[in-house]
Amino acid sequence: MSTPPDQPRREESAGLMEYSTESLVPFGPIHPALKEPEYFKLVLEGERIVNVIPRIGYVHRGLEKAAESRPWVQNMYMFERTCGICSFVHSLCYGQAVEELTLYQVPRRAKYIRTIIAEMERIHSHLLWVGLMGHWAGFDTLFMWVWNDREVVLDLVEAIAGNRVHKSMNAFCGVRRDMPENMEDRIVERMKFLTDRARYYKEVIDTEETMLARTENIGRVSADTVEKLCAVGPMARYVGLKRDVRLNDPYAAYDEVPLDVITTTEGDVHALLKLRLDELIVSANMVTYAVENLPDGPIRVKVPPIIPAGEHSSHCEAPRGEIFYYVKSTGGRTPDRVKSRQPTMANLPTALELLKGQTLADIPIVLTAIDPCFGCMDRMSFYDTETNKRWTWSGEELRQYGINYYFPERSKKPHGLKKIGDQSSDSCLMEGF
Amino acid sequence: MLRLMLEKPTTEAYPFKKIQLPERFRGKLDVDPAKCTGCQVCALVCPASVITMVDLGTRKVGDRELKVRRPLFDLASCILCGECVDNCAFTALELTKQFETATANKSDLIMNKAVVK
Amino acid sequence: MSETLAQLGKYAEEIGTKVSPLRKNESVIEVSQERLKPFIAHVVNDLYIRHLMTITGLDLGQNLGIIYHFSKERDTIHVRTSIPKSKPEAVSIIDLVPGAILYEMELHDMFGIEFIGNPWKERKLLLPEDWPADLPPPLLKTTKADQIRKRLGLEVAKP
Numbered sequence: 285m286s287t288p289p290d291q292p293r294r295e296e297s298a299g300l301m302e303y304s305t306e307s308l309v310p311f312g313p314i315h316p317a318l319k320e321p322e323y324f325k326l327v328l329e330g331e332r333i334v335n336v337i338p339r340i341g342y343v344h345r346g347l348e349k350a351a352e353s354r355p356w357v358q359n360m361y362m363f364e365r366t367c368g369i370c371s372f373v374h375s376l377c378y379g380q381a382v383e384e385l386t387l388y389q390v391p392r393r394a395k396y397i398r399t400i401i402a403e404m405e406r407i408h409s410h411l412l413w414v415g416l417m418g419h420w421a422g423f424d425t426l427f428m429w430v431w432n433d434r435e436v437v438l439d440l441v442e443a444i445a446g447n448r449v450h451k452s453m454n455a456f457c458g459v460r461r462d463m464p465e466n467m468e469d470r471i472v473e474r475m476k477f478l479t480d481r482a483r484y485y486k487e488v489i490d491t492e493e494t495m496l497a498r499t500e501n502i503g504r505v506s507a508d509t510v511e512k513l514c515a516v517g518p519m520a521r522y523v524g525l526k527r528d529v530r531l532n533d534p535y536a537a538y539d540e541v542p543l544d545v546i547t548t549t550e551g552d553v554h555a556l557l558k559l560r561l562d563e564l565i566v567s568a569n570m571v572t573y574a575v576e577n578l579p580d581g582p583i584r585v586k587v588p589p590i591i592p593a594g595e596h597s598s599h600c601e602a603p604r605g606e607i608f609y610y611v612k613s614t615g616g617r618t619p620d621r622v623k624s625r626q627p628t629m630a631n632l633p634t635a636l637e638l639l640k641g642q643t644l645a646d647i648p649i650v651l652t653a654i655d656p657c658f659g660c661m662d663r664m665s666f667y668d669t670e671t672n673k674r675w676t677w678s679g680e681e682l683r684q685y686g687i688n689y690y691f692p693e694r695s696k697k698p699h700g701l702k703k704i705g706d707q708s709s710d711s712c713l714m715e716g717f
Numbered sequence: 718m719l720r721l722m723l724e725k726p727t728t729e730a731y732p733f734k735k736i737q738l739p740e741r742f743r744g745k746l747d748v749d750p751a752k753c754t755g756c757q758v759c760a761l762v763c764p765a766s767v768i769t770m771v772d773l774g775t776r777k778v779g780d781r782e783l784k785v786r787r788p789l790f791d792l793a794s795c796i797l798c799g800e801c802v803d804n805c806a807f808t809a810l811e812l813t814k815q816f817e818t819a820t821a822n823k824s825d826l827i828m829n830k831a832v833v834k
Numbered sequence: 835m836s837e838t839l840a841q842l843g844k845y846a847e848e849i850g851t852k853v854s855p856l857r858k859n860e861s862v863i864e865v866s867q868e869r870l871k872p873f874i875a876h877v878v879n880d881l882y883i884r885h886l887m888t889i890t891g892l893d894l895g896q897n898l899g900i901i902y903h904f905s906k907e908r909d910t911i912h913v914r915t916s917i918p919k920s921k922p923e924a925v926s927i928i929d930l931v932p933g934a935i936l937y938e939m940e941l942h943d944m945f946g947i948e949f950i951g952n953p954w955k956e957r958k959l960l961l962p963e964d965w966p967a968d969l970p971p972p973l974l975k976t977t978k979a980d981q982i983r984k985r986l987g988l989e990v991a992k993p
């Protein structure tokens with residue numbers, strides 16, 4: 285039906301001048317829980333990227349249009365499925381935007397439970413991301429070990445909510461399920477375990493040569509650019525901007541639970557890795573505090589199905605950045621307008637800036653560094669201005685290119701195992717040791 | 718390294734070993750036909766439009782004819798949210814611990830326990 | 835009322851627009867298209883409210899509404915403006931706030947608003963290349979989902 289992504293559109297293959305006024309960013313590392321493939325076109329000069337042209341919208345599902353014909357509560361489940369990793373925060377943000385239109389208050393216990401689940405989700409997301417950075421850097425051992433530890437937090441979430449990904453815990457003015465009995469000790473013990481593991485991974489990142497070679501001095505951008513381009517989340521914090529919705533505009537129980545916002549002035553991907561691991565430790569402490577100081581009381585206030593007329597917006601801090609929801613009601617059973625803005629959309633212009641000046645081998649690291657919420661890496665198409673060559677690669681090919689570029693000794697055939705160049709990840713696993 | 722060699726493997730030996738599921742695990746939906754009265758609240762709240770009410774005739778109550786309806790579930794679309802379970806006033810619905818529901822035949826996933834007389 | 839919002843209220847009085855406080859840290863300001871750029875220039879440069887969260891489009895019947903959502907620490911500011919549906923052209927603010935570029939492109943796709951001054955105003959961001967020219971923008975109230983499906987030749991999965 286539409287032009288397949290690996291063929292340039294007719295007007296763009298006209299010449300270089302066409303490229304230099306456009307920026308197209310093919311995006312889309314392979315993320316198992318991410319939903320949107322993106323497509324980028326990169327213009328290169330030899331090894332360096334000169335221009336990037338984005339083309340997104342491959343999994344645009346029309347949720348905002350669909351929300352206008354569904355009742356309020358059903359929309360909560362629909363918006364939860366915007367993203368797999370930040371599903372709870374999406375339903376929380378939508379719920380908060382709608383709750384303000386009613387005149388009911390959220391009970392304090394519900395706010396604490398919401399904070400606990402949101403922080404557990406942040407821990408899960410950061411662990412996933414650290415593992416993926418290891419995978420893209422060619423260090424698959426880190427990937428396997430970190431994802432092993434991720435099971436710890438996913439099991440806790442399953443014990444509380446019933447499901448690992450789509451927690452369905454939120455309701456208007458409350459949560460649907462209470463914390464189970466006798467879970468406090470288990471949660472506190474697991475959080476301590478995860479804190480120790482995060483500290484260990486920080487040591488690994490500081491000393492392991494693979495990670496240092498791939499991530500140091502990559503992905504530098506100035507704080508002024510980041511502020512002008514309105515980046516959010518860790519992408520703003522890693523250049524020193526103290527931008528965190530939990531601190532700036534507290535929601536749920538964040539005004540009572542002690543919070544420590546981490547910023548760093550290093551400004552490269554290596555610092556981003558350590559920043560997310562530090563945030564993980566802070567989140568683990570917050571969960572421990574919230575579980576030990578959980579107030580008593582009701583967990584939910586029943587809200588009628590017709591929401592009064594008005595408009596309200598709400599923003600929350602998802603693992604990737606700031607989520608923003610705007611809701612407009614005309615007093616009916618369905619909303620009049622719902623607008624949802626995901627953090628990756630806000631970070632995309634910054635990603636384009638980050639890519640310029642990087643080498644081809646660094647693309648996967650830089651693109652994964654913004655923690656994008658997309659589906660699979662469709663295709664990336666390249667145009668080299670020096671040699672006038674044009675070619676297309678899949679994500680796996682680009683990843684292999686990056687590993688071979690930095691570690692050429694690995695491209696020799698190791699111990700009789702499969703060569704790199706076979707599209708299987710077994711060979712990379714052996715290389716990771 | 719040594720720690721991992723001495724610990725038990727992470728991989729679960731499923732399907733050869735049974736998996737331990739937590740108490741609150743949300744699996745396949747089940748209905749108790751004896752408790753269901755056909756009030757159709759579940760059909761109204763379902764976000765995924767899984768439940769359709771089927772007309773099963775009428776019955777006499779005093780000198781009035783009341784319609785008898787029962788729910789038909791298309792479990793292929795069920796998102797396991799539990800709204801129907803929470804809203805059923807007669808506790809006729811339950812999310813069981815069954816998760817092995819893959820089938821080659823889509824009609825296997827239509828649950829008509831409450832409809833069949 | 836924080837200091838930022840108080841200053842904003844004073845400025846709005848000077849130029850003759852109205853500031854309506856929504857909740858204690860939020861304000862809504864209604865601005866016309868001609869006054870929009872100077873107003874946003876003041877907000878961004880003089881009051882240092884730099885973070886644009888997003889731009890929302892609304893279908894208001896005869897008009898299309900555009901709301902710019904800014905935030906700074908605890909304060910949230912919504913700047914509303916509207917343009918007629920018959921001539922959907924709006925002023926682009928990307929020279930003041932470069933981060934607005936993708937949001938304006940999204941509004942162009944979804945509502946058909948042309949932002950004058952945006953160098954990428956003809957490009958599609960979200961819609962497919964072969965979106966038919968006679969199919970109206972998706973998020974208008976008059977465009978129905980069935981209409982889009984039929985025109986694009988898509989089928990609904992039957993239960």
